[in-house]
Amino acid sequence: xxxxxxxxxxxxxxxxxxxxxxxxxxxxxxxxxxxxxxxxxxxxxxxxxxxxxxxxxxxxxxxxxxxxxxxxxxxxxxxxxxxxxxxxxxxxxxxxxxxxxxxxxxxxxxxxxxxxxxxxxxxxxxxxxxxxxxxxxxxxxxxxxxxxxxxxxxxxxxxxxxxxxxxxxxxxxxxxxxxxxxxxxxxxxxxxxxxxxxxxxxxxxxxxxxxxxxxxxxxxxxxxxxxxxxxxxxxxxxxxxxxxxxxxxxxxxxxxxxxxxxxxxxxxxxxxxxxxxxxxxxxxxxxxx
Amino acid sequence: xxxxxxxxxxxxxxxxxxxxxxxxxxxxxxxxxxxxxxxxxxxxxxxxxxxxxxxxxxxxxxxxxxxxxxxxxxxxxxxxxxxxxxxxxxxxxxxxxxxxxxxxxxxxxxxxxxxxxxxxxxxxxxxxxxxxxxxxxxxxxxxxxxxxxxxxxxxxxxxxxxxxxxxxxxxxxxxxxxxxxxxxxxxxxxxxxxxxxxxxxxxxxxxxxxxxxxxxxxxxxxxxxxxxxxxxxxxxxxxxxxxxxxxxxxxxxxxxxxxxxxxxxxxxx
Numbered sequence: 001x002x003x004x005x006x007x008x009x010x011x012x013x014x015x016x017x018x019x020x021x022x023x024x025x026x027x028x029x030x031x032x033x034x035x036x037x038x039x040x041x042x043x044x045x046x047x048x049x050x051x052x053x054x055x056x057x058x059x060x061x062x063x064x065x066x067x068x069x070x071x072x073x074x075x076x077x078x079x080x081x082x083x084x085x086x087x088x089x090x091x092x093x094x095x096x097x098x099x100x101x102x103x104x105x106x107x108x109x110x111x112x113x114x115x116x117x118x119x120x121x122x123x124x125x126x127x128x129x130x131x132x133x134x135x136x137x138x139x140x141x142x143x144x145x146x147x148x149x150x151x152x153x154x155x156x157x158x159x160x161x162x163x164x165x166x167x168x169x170x171x172x173x174x175x176x177x178x179x180x181x182x183x184x185x186x187x188x189x190x191x192x193x194x195x196x197x198x199x200x201x202x203x204x205x206x207x208x209x210x211x212x213x214x215x216x217x218x219x220x221x222x223x224x225x226x227x228x229x230x231x232x233x234x235x236x237x238x239x240x241x242x243x244x245x246x247x248x249x250x251x252x253x254x255x256x257x258x259x260x261x262x263x264x265x266x267x268x269x270x271x272x273x274x275x276x277x278x279x280x281x282x283x284x285x286x287x288x289x
Numbered sequence: 290x291x292x293x294x295x296x297x298x299x300x301x302x303x304x305x306x307x308x309x310x311x312x313x314x315x316x317x318x319x320x321x322x323x324x325x326x327x328x329x330x331x332x333x334x335x336x337x338x339x340x341x342x343x344x345x346x347x348x349x350x351x352x353x354x355x356x357x358x359x360x361x362x363x364x365x366x367x368x369x370x371x372x373x374x375x376x377x378x379x380x381x382x383x384x385x386x387x388x389x390x391x392x393x394x395x396x397x398x399x400x401x402x403x404x405x406x407x408x409x410x411x412x413x414x415x416x417x418x419x420x421x422x423x424x425x426x427x428x429x430x431x432x433x434x435x436x437x438x439x440x441x442x443x444x445x446x447x448x449x450x451x452x453x454x455x456x457x458x459x460x461x462x463x464x465x466x467x468x469x470x471x472x473x474x475x476x477x478x479x480x481x482x483x484x485x486x487x488x489x490x491x492x493x494x495x496x497x498x499x500x501x502x503x504x505x506x507x508x509x510x511x512x513x514x515x516x517x518x519x520x521x522x523x524x525x526x527x528x529x530x531x532x533x534x535x536x537x538x539x540x541x542x543x544x545x546x547x548x549x550x551x552x553x554x555x556x557x558x
Contacts, residue, residue, distance in 0.1 A: 106540075
């Protein structure tokens with residue numbers, strides 16, 4: 001009986017112990033170590049060298065760091081509204097009484113499941129300046145060529161467009177779920193009152209799908225700060241660093257130049273920024289409700 | 290009239306998402322000089338792009354690596370996730386709330402902060418260029434624990450009580466009693482985990498340099514970026530097609546599960 005009791009007490013800890021070990025080794029220690037790293041200069045091979053606040057001073061004077069922030073901002077400003085508009089629009093159409101809803105939903109969802117590497121290699125061809133599909137279509141309908149990836153002014157927007165194409169299917173499905181939770185009699189009551197389409201959307205639909213909108217905003221923000229493989233394959237961060245993303249810059253500092261201390265400083269700073277931005281977004285959207 | 294407009298929009302939308310993939314597939318089968326044509330049907334079918342690609346990179350080996358790594362990770366996440374999820378939902382012990390809090394906290398922690406130190410750990414462990422580096426850090430994940438916890442909470446306590454009376458230990462309860470009653474949770478966690486590890490590319494790029502250990506996304510990325518594909522469009526697209534094919538085939542069969550799984554994680558966040 002005594003042994004059974006002890007066993008009963010220990011069992012839960014045995015069950016969670018793999019998680020605790022994993023947490024300590026791969027999360028707790030790295031977080032502490034990364035903060036430590038920000039005060040050091042280190043290339044992994046030679047001994048760590050204490051460098052005080054040098055990494056932080058460098059961060060705020062680093063034009064490439066500011067550039068990567070600006071690029072992320074450009075990405076988000078285009079990506080977030082575009083996703084919400086396209087996803088809501090297609091979800092609204094799908095929510096009508098249409099046949100083959102399952103087929104259309106599956107088609108919109110296809111890019112979501114495919115690797116970002118595939119999508120990027122594919123769009124590299126679509127974006128091509130001379131032979132790309134998009135420019136061929138533009139010429140076909142009588143418009144001029146666009147320097148999708150070669151013009152520094154629009155290269156980041158092109159990546160935002162591609163990311164929207166890849167992700168929007170998930171949000172179509174989520175908005176569709178949201179729209180279907182709106183009780184039909186709300187609209188019927190509004191019709192009796194003579195409400196316009198816009199009024200119905202603003203006062204009935206919008207409050208119901210607000211949590212979904214919040215999710216799109218948060219997931220896209222995290223996605224924007226995590227952008228890596230797209231610029232890595234398409235542009236390597238160019239032209240003129242116009243597509244240098246946060247993670248690509250961390251990667252370059254860490255694994256092209258082996259500046260571990262500075263790279264960790266970038267990582268820490270971007271992480272804090274993500275958390276701060278998401279908290280602000282949460283406040284803002286909850287106020288809207 | 291309105292109906293017709295809806296269908297036009299939907300068909301146009303569907304084309305926007307499917308056409309590029311169809312174009313990619315036909316481009317890999319077309320003779321090199323016809324690639325870039327908007328028309329989907331090439332004048333003759335040739336497997337030249339594929340034979341060249343297979344000759345240039347060990348893609349079959351990478352496919353096996355990807356299958357191995359993703360399967361082990363998925364199995365690990367299912368086993369460990371349900372063990373922790375079970376303890377958190379069905380057992381009383383000191384520190385339970387703290388652990389739950391830690392798990393929630395790690396879910397909100399951006400990976401940018403742990404990326405560099407995790408690489409350094411791999412270096413210190415001597416795991417760079419081993420399967421261990423690809424697998425071990427991913428064996429556990431917070432989202433799966435939360436999902437199992439949630440699901441196990443919804444199962445009737447009688448199930449567990451009856452098993453205890455029969456003398457089952459906790460592991461037997463989890464894997465023999467709860468698992469058969471948790472198929473939806475297993476499918477959801479399984480699909481999300483498998484897909485995420487199948488598509489992961491940043492981490493492999495950091496910890497693997499030996500071509501024989503590379504997973505498919507990494508090998509294809511380096512092939513395309515590193516200049517070995519030269520400027521041959523067909524060969525580049527062929528590597529992308531081979532990378533996409535396994536997931537697309539799985540998607541064709543389990544399409545509903547894919548969509549439900551991904552949507553449910555989205556909703557819970």
